[in-house]
Amino acid sequence: MRKKIVAGNWKCNTTVQEGVELAKSVSELVAKSGVKNVVVVLGTPFTHITSVVNTVDTKLVGVAAQNCAAEAKGAFTGEVSATMVKSTGAEYVILGHSERREYYGETSETLNKKVTLALANGLTPIYCCGEALSIREANEQNTYVKNQLDETIFNLSAEDFSKLAIAYEPIWAIGTGVTASTAQAQEMLAYIRGLIADKFGKVVAEETSILYGGSCNAKNAPELFSQPDIDGGLIGGASLKAEDFLGIITAY
Numbered sequence: 001m002r003k004k005i006v007a008g009n010w011k012c013n014t015t016v017q018e019g020v021e022l023a024k025s026v027s028e029l030v031a032k033s034g035v036k037n038v039v040v041v042l043g044t045p046f047t048h049i050t051s052v053v054n055t056v057d058t059k060l061v062g063v064a065a066q067n068c069a070a071e072a073k074g075a076f077t078g079e080v081s082a083t084m085v086k087s088t089g090a091e092y093v094i095l096g097h098s099e100r101r102e103y104y105g106e107t108s109e110t111l112n113k114k115v116t117l118a119l120a121n122g123l124t125p126i127y128c129c130g131e132a133l134s135i136r137e138a139n140e141q142n143t144y145v146k147n148q149l150d151e152t153i154f155n156l157s158a159e160d161f162s163k164l165a166i167a168y169e170p171i172w173a174i175g176t177g178v179t180a181s182t183a184q185a186q187e188m189l190a191y192i193r194g195l196i197a198d199k200f201g202k203v204v205a206e207e208t209s210i211l212y213g214g215s216c217n218a219k220n221a222p223e224l225f226s227q228p229d230i231d232g233g234l235i236g237g238a239s240l241k242a243e244d245f246l247g248i249i250t251a252y
């Protein structure tokens with residue numbers, strides 16, 4: 001059965017010390033809650049990863065980077081490679097987040113390189129897709145998301161594809177307090193699963209974890225997570241407080 005995943009995306013928030021405290025609280029709360037059916041992941045800044053890996057109970061909480069370099073190594077000042085991420089003990093990497101696409105010019109071409117390097121280094125990509133408000137208003141979200149997938153992860157072999165998770169995050173719902181309605185989220189995730197089935201077959205589609213992201217919180221998570229195609233969430237703001245995040249983890 002496909003995994004249910006609740007992944008926090010801390011973005012550019014917290015000092016190392018604050019991050020370690022937050023990770024410690026999450027790990028303790030997850031242990032206390034006895035939750036076993038959900039994979040919990042903390043997407044921290046690069047600077048925090050090693051400390052967070054050493055803080056959490058890694059049997060209960062996994063750690064993700066929020067990006068990795070499009071090159072394996074070399075003269076790329078300021079970049080952090082997939083190999084480096086892997087060497088911290090992180091197991092996941094969030095790739096293609098809309099903020100990276102929008103503010104840092106990430107294209108399908110760069111993302112293909114990043115996904116390939118992440119997979120080659122044994123990291124699990126959490127690959128993000130999702131449309132802007134203008135595209136949703138024009139009712140072109142399906143074509144837009146299909147293109148995002150066609151240009152990137154749909155070029156992988158079925159074997160590689162089956163190693164990643166997808167997060168659908170409509171840009172208009174990120175950090176805005178406007179969540180996609182349960183019906184909108186379910187409809188898009190079912191659509192994505194259908195595309196995967198067409199491309200890689202039904203078995204792969206049924207095994208792929210597809211997450212929803214965008215103003216997901218402890219209040220709306222139970223309804224969102226009750227949907228057949230919603231396999232968890234990628235959580236920004238609500239992942240910065242351990243109790244709020246636990247409320248989402250225990251929403252199943």
Ligand code: PGA
Pocket residue numbers: 009169173174175176177213214215216234235236237238
């Ligand atoms: P949000 O962010 O939960 O704060 O809307 C989600 C994300 O960008 O991953």
